[in-house]
Amino acid sequence: MKLWLALGAGTLAAAMLAGCGGDSDNDPVPSTDTPAVSGVKLNFMGRYSTGQFDESAAEIPAYDAGTRRLFVVNAQKGALDVLGMNDPANPALVDTLTTSDIAANTEVNSVAVRDGLVAVAVQAPVKTDAGYMALYDAETLELISFVEVGALPDMVAFTADGQYVLTANEGEPSDDYSVDPEGSVSVVDISDPRNPVVATADFTALNGQEDELRDQGVRIYGPGASAAQDLEPEYIALDADGTTAWVVLQENNALAKVDIASATVTEPLLPLGTKDISQDGNAIDASDDDGVINIRTFDGVVGLYLPDAIHAYSAGGDTYLVTANEGDARAWGEDNDAYWGTEGAGCAGDASQGFVEEFRVKHLVHADGFDRRCGDDLPPQLRALGAGGLLNPTTFGYCGAVDGDPGDCREDDVLGRLNITWTEGYRTDSNGDPVMFTAAGVEDPAGDRIMYDTLYAYGGRSFAIWDAEGALVWDSGDAIEQFTASDECMAGAQRNIPCADYFNSGHDEGSAFDSRSDAKGPEPEGLTIGTLGGKTFLFLGLERMGGILVYDITDPTAPVMQDYLNSREDWVTEDTESVLASAGDLGPEGLVFIPASDSPNDKALLVVGYEVSGTTAVYEVEALRD
Structure with a gap:
């Protein structure tokens, strides 16, 4: 019998906190005679391929330890691919989970898994209509329950105690901007998974304060939009005790802070400001048409952070937030x-x-x-x-x-x-x-x-660490572009392809040297965090250039780069679709860390969904010891 079914509401949260699953569980504390972890290295293990090129056929992965299954958002199907992970080097499709039992023509946007419960963010057939959060059984794929949430739920997450599921309801406008729903965050109490109760944290209290918000640095600029319409929640980070959420308002270049128990936006919005491109250490390559790598500073130019993914972690008793500063234009x-x-x-x-x-x-x-x-x-x-x-x-x-x-x-x-x-x-x-x-x-x-x-x-071309009040603690500056331009950087699963030969390439074409320099460069988008040996590591996906950067962020004021692995293999063929079977992995979107304690092979793993190649890749996270 499932844990969520066997336990009463009073003990469910505690059991979920102690159970397996999720990407934030710690490895067991190493014995005193085990050398300390000095770093980590990624090793490519294998992949599952949908055979669909540039159709967003693999986006967000989530893992259930009890069933050893991956649940991967396949936007091309509008569903979840369910992959067996008994052999992590050879993930295999075992089923497809659709949401047609909720409503016809609905689409899956995001997924999270905790102890046998699969939480799914479901988009309505008309994206400006209210969507849904649904719960499924990870083993039987039975629909347990669903509730209506805001328009375009774009991300879903469990709190650490397992009592709540939150959705970021982006509320994007229609293509002609004639309909612009309000953005919101739904807080769903799942103490009884068969009878979830939804509450909504909205931004209507900010209506009428648009000028003040702009003065504070919050981008409110959609045509004719109120603050509540213009604010578009993209991604959610949760603290360790399940009381507070930080919500990325990507196009608005700000964060919102949400009290989970009361489902309210409790703090003023936290504007993220800009990055001064005139300063040494913040340089960019600004041209896709000069045929060379030219990373330099520019007076009068600033970068808007406009982050996509965000994750919270604890260090020294305080909560810090890590953002992938992708950039996004309306x-x-x-x-x-x-x-x-x-x-x-x-x-x-x-x-x-x-x-x-x-x-x-x-x-x-x-x-x-x-x-x-x-x-x-x-x-x-x-x-x-x-x-x-x-x-x-x-x-x-x-x-x-x-x-x-x-x-x-x-x-x-x-x-x-x-x-x-x-x-x-x-x-x-x-x-x-x-x-x-x-x-x-x-x-x-x-x-x-x-x-x-x-x-x-657009974008910081970086990742950044912020404190709980949105103050910048550390930013990687131009380190990503400088690294991918260097002789040190090698792409391919065997690390035998010079990154500089394909600097700032696009993810959907070959022979694309420098093609993204005019836009957002390497475009950091997805990230996750894992712990090994008491240290905290960041895994950061570069959407365009591709590859996963690994940093030790145990000290939020002094992150240290650990590794970079890019399992794209074909960089030359113009028609990348024609060589999809040998192209490798293109366009990392979502990442999930699987601690060794939950892993099917007792090794820490990283799973990445690649939206362009339609592949789900599995990497071993090898702990290095002195």
């Missing part, structure tokens, strides 16, 4: 011709048909203004601000900017190719309206140009 209506408009129609795109905030620097500050991009990639909301953009020559004089002329700053090998958001960085007055300039760079209320003092790029 891009709705990209394929809608009515949104972009046409040159013949006077560049009159329909702003009610979408919202795209991403724009290249070279197009933003061209001397001929915005209309040269009509019918191509000119957002009508940007065109409504002015006829063109200028660079502040005081800030950008280092690359030749003068009044009315960007100089060499817009060249492809400088800042021209860099993707930034046009929604901030331009000079405004006390009312928040743009200060206008003439095309010659003279401030004039009758002018039709806006002046950019700062350029805001």
